[in-house]
Structure formats: C-alpha cells, structure tokens
Amino acid sequence: MTEPHVQIRSDVDDSAVTDNAVSVVGLSAMGMSELGATAVAVLRDADVILGSWRQLNLLSDDITAERRPWPSPMLPALNRIFGELSGKKIAVLASGDPMFHGIGSTLRRKFPHMSIVVYPHVSSASLACARLGWAVNRTGVYSLVNQVVESLVLPIEAGQPFLVLGRDDKTPMEICQLLVSMGQPDARVEILNDLGSKVEAHSVGSAAQPPQVVSVLNVIAVVPQRQGWARTPGLPDSAFSHDGQLTKSHIRALTVAALAPREGETLWDIGGGAGSVAIECLRATNTGKAVCFEADEIRRGRILKNARKLGVAHRLAVQGAAPDNYTSVPDNPDVIFIGGGLTMLGVFADAWNRLKVGGRMVINAVTIESEQQLWQLKQRYGGELVRLSVAKEHRIGSFAAFQPALPVTQWVATKQPTVT
Incomplete structure (x- = not known):
C-alpha cells in the first residue's frame, strides 16, 4: 500500500476519551495579543493545554495550566x-x-462524538491571499504537511494559481523541482514566511530560480505558466508507460464513464496492467482511492510509476494477483473494474462478495469465453451489456481506411441487497 493506514490502539476505553470537553484555540504568530476575550478566558480556565512547543511558548505567564507538548508521532498517542x-x-x-x-x-475525524468547541483565528491561507491580492474563494489550497509533493501534479496541470502549506524549509525546493520536472521552469513561486509575525518575509522567484527560504513556517504561492493534461478521461495512450497491456484511450474513456467515480469512494482495478483505468478514475476526483491487483511484478512497478507521473500515487495502492490478495485490503470497495482474469476461479465471485451493496461493477471482455461468462452474469445479477467498437485511421499506401480494434463487450451492474 502506498499510503499506510494509522490504527490507534490503546488500553484506554474510548468512552473515557469522548467524555472530554475540549476547547481548540487558534493562535496567530503574535500569540495571545490578538485573541478575543472569550478565547483568553478559555485558556486561563484550562487545567491542561496541549500544543507544539512553539505554540505553548506563545502563552503569557499568567496562564497557569499544565503545558503538554504533543509527542511525535502524535496520531497514535x-x-x-x-x-x-x-x-x-x-x-x-x-x-x-x-x-x-x-x-x-x-x-x-478521530473522535466524532467528542464535545469540541473551536475558537478560530484567521487562517494562513487568508493571510497569504491578503498579501498577494488573491481572492480566497477562488484560490486552491493544498497541504504538504502529510502529503507527498506529487500530490501537486493535478493543481499544476490545471494551470491556475494556488497555495501550498509547507511542511518545513525544504518544501519550497521540492515544489520547484517538481515544476521543473513537469516542464514549467518559468512558473512563478513566492514564499510567504512567518505570516502574521514581526519577522514576516516575502520572497519571489521561479521554479528554475527558487526564492529564498528563511523559515520552516511558510506558505508557498505557485503560478503555473501553462496547463497540462485534462482531467476528463481518455488520456492519450502515450501518457502511460506500458508493455501493450493497456486499456486504449477511447475504450478507457467509456470505461471510466461507466465506473462513474465519486468523491471519497474506493475502486478496485483487477488485472491492472498499466493502471490506466484506476489512474484516470483517481484523476476525476480529489478524494477517491484505488487498489490495483496485478500479478506481474514489473507491471506493478510500472503502475506506480504512471501514478506518480500523473499525480495520484498517494491515493493508489498496488497489490499482487487476484483473487489471492483480496484479503490484504481491509476495506470493501465501492466500485470494481475487472479488465483481466475474469475466467480465473474466484476472481469475479470473491470480488462481488466484497463489493458493497449499492456498489458498481464494470467488466470488459474481449474473448468469446469471457463474453459467455458475462452473459451468464447478466442472467444472474442483471445489469446491462454493451458492445464497444472503435476503428482508427490506417494508411494503405497513398490511401486511408479505418482499421477496427477488437470489439469489447462491457457489463455494468449495481449490486442489489440480498432478498431473504
């Protein structure tokens, strides 16, 4: 899995956690001087105050609560x-x-039943937009605090200005290197350091000539100079590294449309090949996730390479062959695509059992044997069968003709509740 799942384990009963009433107070870089009276009263009344050492050191001396810094890592604790x-x-x-x-x-997110009262201050994004003269409601904001820099590929390809919340003083250089690797050395990059503090600094440069970084607390403004690939499905086949095992562009566009990717859903791509279907589904959403099942080790590496290039590797996991590796994925999928291996024992049946009720299944078949199985599935589970045919221009001497590709039979079905 490319994105590990953190499991919080403790011998402490969850009921003891959710019984707490917690006040969350937003601070500016100037500390308590800019807080409202209610937020100050909350801090003075607290028994314990949790925060980073930097935040705790911004408290005034008259705050008598016990000060506890977060451990590292914080989430498991x-x-x-x-x-x-x-x-x-x-x-x-x-x-x-x-x-x-x-x-x-x-x-x-971690404690949905906990009583939490939030006292917000102005966000770093609002401060950055104020300095830049950008409209907050029209500015995309992304965080690299817990994400890889490749997660910015899609915003860069969109070609619109956006902000990045930096992880540390190395983040701006990582962004500049990514821009250069994507052929945008002239993209404008601005670094806003220590926003709202007495030592606030603003430096301007480009991806090829990065601006100066003076603090670990930074917001990076990025202005791409051109757009990249569209996020609509059907990228050129040349966008993917492959060995021929690739769902071709036109069929892929129709397949992604049939899969109908939605925000927050998990897709299983069985018989991943080059990972093109899963990758295009992920590019169609901002929060979808996917798991590719692929028997060949070289292809598994190629899938990850393609996912990194196209900006979705942080939302994609790659597993070994189906169906043996279904059990290595803890969550049931919302949608499943089978592009290969349909006739193998257990590939469909085990996947259908794992599919959530109301989930969608799309299967592409080329061989007569696979088509026969799709007809049987249609009789048992319903759904719809469609024959997809594509012909492309082909030169014959000085003339041209259409050369048809192998037709694809596609079955699309929604899993219905079991009637008892």
Missing part, C-alpha cells in the same frame, strides 16, 4: 493522551484556523 486527561478542562492550541488543515479537523 491521541487515545492515550485524552484518556489520561479524563475529567480535566482541556485546551488545544492550533495555528490560525483549527478547522483548516489543523488539529481541530483531526480531533473531529
């Missing part, structure tokens, strides 16, 4: 920390707006 503090008045410090890529969002 959250259950234990809040379990130990059961019954205490807890305040959590955040930078700017706690619900904007911040600890407030993390706590809400």
Whole structure:
C-alpha cells in the first residue's frame, strides 16, 4: 500500500476519551495579543493545554495550566493522551484556523462524538491571499504537511494559481523541482514566511530560480505558466508507460464513464496492467482511492510509476494477483473494474462478495469465453451489456481506411441487497 493506514490502539476505553470537553484555540504568530476575550478566558480556565512547543511558548505567564507538548508521532498517542486527561478542562492550541488543515479537523475525524468547541483565528491561507491580492474563494489550497509533493501534479496541470502549506524549509525546493520536472521552469513561486509575525518575509522567484527560504513556517504561492493534461478521461495512450497491456484511450474513456467515480469512494482495478483505468478514475476526483491487483511484478512497478507521473500515487495502492490478495485490503470497495482474469476461479465471485451493496461493477471482455461468462452474469445479477467498437485511421499506401480494434463487450451492474 502506498499510503499506510494509522490504527490507534490503546488500553484506554474510548468512552473515557469522548467524555472530554475540549476547547481548540487558534493562535496567530503574535500569540495571545490578538485573541478575543472569550478565547483568553478559555485558556486561563484550562487545567491542561496541549500544543507544539512553539505554540505553548506563545502563552503569557499568567496562564497557569499544565503545558503538554504533543509527542511525535502524535496520531497514535491521541487515545492515550485524552484518556489520561479524563475529567480535566482541556485546551488545544492550533495555528490560525483549527478547522483548516489543523488539529481541530483531526480531533473531529478521530473522535466524532467528542464535545469540541473551536475558537478560530484567521487562517494562513487568508493571510497569504491578503498579501498577494488573491481572492480566497477562488484560490486552491493544498497541504504538504502529510502529503507527498506529487500530490501537486493535478493543481499544476490545471494551470491556475494556488497555495501550498509547507511542511518545513525544504518544501519550497521540492515544489520547484517538481515544476521543473513537469516542464514549467518559468512558473512563478513566492514564499510567504512567518505570516502574521514581526519577522514576516516575502520572497519571489521561479521554479528554475527558487526564492529564498528563511523559515520552516511558510506558505508557498505557485503560478503555473501553462496547463497540462485534462482531467476528463481518455488520456492519450502515450501518457502511460506500458508493455501493450493497456486499456486504449477511447475504450478507457467509456470505461471510466461507466465506473462513474465519486468523491471519497474506493475502486478496485483487477488485472491492472498499466493502471490506466484506476489512474484516470483517481484523476476525476480529489478524494477517491484505488487498489490495483496485478500479478506481474514489473507491471506493478510500472503502475506506480504512471501514478506518480500523473499525480495520484498517494491515493493508489498496488497489490499482487487476484483473487489471492483480496484479503490484504481491509476495506470493501465501492466500485470494481475487472479488465483481466475474469475466467480465473474466484476472481469475479470473491470480488462481488466484497463489493458493497449499492456498489458498481464494470467488466470488459474481449474473448468469446469471457463474453459467455458475462452473459451468464447478466442472467444472474442483471445489469446491462454493451458492445464497444472503435476503428482508427490506417494508411494503405497513398490511401486511408479505418482499421477496427477488437470489439469489447462491457457489463455494468449495481449490486442489489440480498432478498431473504
């Protein structure tokens, strides 16, 4: 899996965690001087205040609460920390707006039943847009705090200005290197360091001539100079490295349309080949995830290479052959595509059993044997069969003719609830 899943394990009962009432207070780089009276009162009334050392050091001396810095890593320790503090008045410090890529969002996600009151401050994105003269509502904002730099491929390809929340002082150089590798050395790059503080700094450069970095606290403004690949399905076959095992462009576009990728869903691509179908589905959403099952080790590496190039490797996992490796994936899929291996024992049946009720299944078949199996599946599970035929121009001496590709039979079905 390219993106590990963190499991929080603790001997502390979750009920002790969710019993806590937690106040989350957003701080500016100037500290408490810009807080409202209510937020200040919350900090003065707290028994324990959690935050980074930098944030804790911004508190004034009259704050008497115990100050606890977050451990590293923080996520696996959250259950234990809040379990130990059961019954205490807890305040959590955040930078700017706690619900904007911040600890407030993390706590809400990890502890949905916890009572949380948020006291936001202006976000770093709002400050950056104010300095740049950009409209906040029209500016994309991305975080590299917990993401790889390749996650910016799609925003760069869109060709519109956007902001990046930096991880550290190396983040701007990583972005510049990515821009250069994508053929955009002239893209404008601006670094806004220590926004809202007395030592705020703003430097301007390009991907080829990076601006100066003076702090680990930075927001990077990126202005691409041209657009890249479209996010609509049907990328040219040349966009993918492959050995011939590739769902070709026109059939791929129709297949992705049949799969109908939606935000937050998980796709299984069985018989991944070059990973083109899964990759195009991921490019069609911002939060979808996919798992490719591919028996060949070389192809598995090629899938990841293609995913990195096209900006979705952080949302794609690659597993070995189906159906043996279905059990290595903990979550049931929302949608499944079978592009190869349909006639192998268990490939369809085990996948159908794992598919969520209401989930979608799309299967492409070329051989007579596979088509026969699709007809049987249609009789048993319903759905729709479609024959897809594509012919491309082909030169015959000084003349031209259409040369048809092998027709593809496609079955599309939705899994219905079992009637008892």
